[in-house]
Amino acid sequence: MKFSLESKMRMWGFLFVVPVIIFFAIFNTYPIINAFFVSFFDYDLLTPKKFIGMGNYIELFNSPLFRKYLFASWYYVLGTCIIIWIISFGLALILRRKFLFRNFFRSIFFMPSIISLIVVSIIWKVMFQLYGPINVVVSPIVGHFINWLTDKNFAMPAIIIMSVWRGTGYYLILFLAGLQAVPEVYYEAAKIDGASWWQQLKHITLPLMKSTIVFVIIISIVIGLKVFEPMYIMTAGGPNDVTKVLTLAIYQTGFLYFKMGKASAMAVIMFVLIMIFTVIQLRIFRTEGEKL
Amino acid sequence: MKKERIIRYIFNSLRYFILLIGSVIILFPLVWMISASLKPLSEVLTIPVKWIPSEFHFENYITPFIERPFLKYFFNSVFVATCVTIPNLFFSALAGYGFAKFNFFGKNIFFLYILSTFMIPIQVIMVPLFLIIRNFGWINSYQGLIVPLMLNAMGIFLMRQYIISSIPNEYIDAARIDGCNEFMIFLRIIVPLCKPILTALGLLTFMASWDEFLWPLLVATEDKYRTLPLGIALYQNSYRTSYNQLMAVSFLAMIPLLIFFIIAQKRFIESIAITGLKQ
Numbered sequence: 001m002k003f004s005l006e007s008k009m010r011m012w013g014f015l016f017v018v019p020v021i022i023f024f025a026i027f028n029t030y031p032i033i034n035a036f037f038v039s040f041f042d043y044d045l046l047t048p049k050k051f052i053g054m055g056n057y058i059e060l061f062n063s064p065l066f067r068k069y070l071f072a073s074w075y076y077v078l079g080t081c082i083i084i085w086i087i088s089f090g091l092a093l094i095l096r097r098k099f100l101f102r103n104f105f106r107s108i109f110f111m112p113s114i115i116s117l118i119v120v121s122i123i124w125k126v127m128f129q130l131y132g133p134i135n136v137v138v139s140p141i142v143g144h145f146i147n148w149l150t151d152k153n154f155a156m157p158a159i160i161i162m163s164v165w166r167g168t169g170y171y172l173i174l175f176l177a178g179l180q181a182v183p184e185v186y187y188e189a190a191k192i193d194g195a196s197w198w199q200q201l202k203h204i205t206l207p208l209m210k211s212t213i214v215f216v217i218i219i220s221i222v223i224g225l226k227v228f229e230p231m232y233i234m235t236a237g238g239p240n241d242v243t244k245v246l247t248l249a250i251y252q253t254g255f256l257y258f259k260m261g262k263a264s265a266m267a268v269i270m271f272v273l274i275m276i277f278t279v280i281q282l283r284i285f286r287t288e289g290e291k292l
Numbered sequence: 293m294k295k296e297r298i299i300r301y302i303f304n305s306l307r308y309f310i311l312l313i314g315s316v317i318i319l320f321p322l323v324w325m326i327s328a329s330l331k332p333l334s335e336v337l338t339i340p341v342k343w344i345p346s347e348f349h350f351e352n353y354i355t356p357f358i359e360r361p362f363l364k365y366f367f368n369s370v371f372v373a374t375c376v377t378i379p380n381l382f383f384s385a386l387a388g389y390g391f392a393k394f395n396f397f398g399k400n401i402f403f404l405y406i407l408s409t410f411m412i413p414i415q416v417i418m419v420p421l422f423l424i425i426r427n428f429g430w431i432n433s434y435q436g437l438i439v440p441l442m443l444n445a446m447g448i449f450l451m452r453q454y455i456i457s458s459i460p461n462e463y464i465d466a467a468r469i470d471g472c473n474e475f476m477i478f479l480r481i482i483v484p485l486c487k488p489i490l491t492a493l494g495l496l497t498f499m500a501s502w503d504e505f506l507w508p509l510l511v512a513t514e515d516k517y518r519t520l521p522l523g524i525a526l527y528q529n530s531y532r533t534s535y536n537q538l539m540a541v542s543f544l545a546m547i548p549l550l551i552f553f554i555i556a557q558k559r560f561i562e563s564i565a566i567t568g569l570k571q
Binding site for chain 1: 311390391397411424
């Protein structure tokens, strides 16, 4: 009797998770296996696949263009993330304690995150035009007009400015949640001991927020690596490919030039990059768990 | 004592100063967009910025609807986001419950497997997923837009954590003694108790689906199936489009979420915080 109840329960538990397992097998695992598979072929959707072994990978690693795409991705990711980490952490420190209009400011900063990325990209694309409002503000300072989206030195900074504008609020909320989880008594004790503001930050806030900080760093990098819309809308990868990040390169190689094998090889490389960061995150969290 | 008060006063003023500058930077593009959307084309890009149009061109808000089926795009977006969110909530809760309160063969391996899908976003598998969906004959169809993005590891993970941490086993056992079958327990006991997390997850899923661009770009090539972000992107690509009308459409597109946000801003912010914290 007891045995049958237990095995019945096992069956129910299994039944509850089986739909999602099947889903991920079809729409996640099978595609990634397929990506590995297709990356060894020359395939244009129309003519039959042709096996070329490591051909696509060799071509990619020898291609200065592909290095350029990788560089564009990292330029975007690091440029955006580092600025966002600093600003959003600073703002979180300012917004930590209650004061008049605190929630109002928090909502204002968060607002851009709810606007769709396509719409944000379009607005900023128009604002970055030669006689647009950005140059109205910037040109008196630098002394001339900047061709933001068509100058190879300014196209990526323009997209980074837009991304910082949109992304800061989101990470601000994550940092705030982490900050508010730090018990207030620690700060009270520190104050009694006469600890300065900097000492409190260094010895209480930062160590206790380690897991939030690691989490924010990793997801912002992974989200940054996946970026697509701003480049698609604002520059289409130009000028001279300086804003052609990995995702855009995969899209164009696959769906504009119909080189499915080469696009898949790029996708596999991107997968490896994302995996490295996820593993780092898991590692750090595991060592953290051991310490506790 | 007096010195301390002065320092505090300076700190306070500095704080408001920084926050005000930040708010101006955040609001600048939005105000500029609204202003541009009401201008004649000749006044959109001027130096200095003309904040108040010389004459108001409200027809900027109407012309785009004549040129493109924006209402259809809007309907598609609402429909697709709804059809993604509801199954997402149902299956995430179901699987989260299974992982949280049951024991079965391979449970931990299955859970790790689901977590591992975090590493495989749509950007990585767009080519093979497109080929699969094409084999299904789902290009230019609602199921093609909806099904591949219906579930994600985040939802299942959040549900599991929530059920482990805030639903006591006694509730479930009591229902079992009353003779409820397991699926009824899920529907009648677990789902109502999960309301806060389901709201948060629902908001995030709806928003993510509403924003989705890359996948619809691949799957929907006919106006009949295009969602709002696709429609707007297409509209800005057209050489006939003028900036003032483009800004009008952009503004209209953000209104629904803006209203939603103003009504439920606390929920929104809590949702983000929950998903971040429980990671």
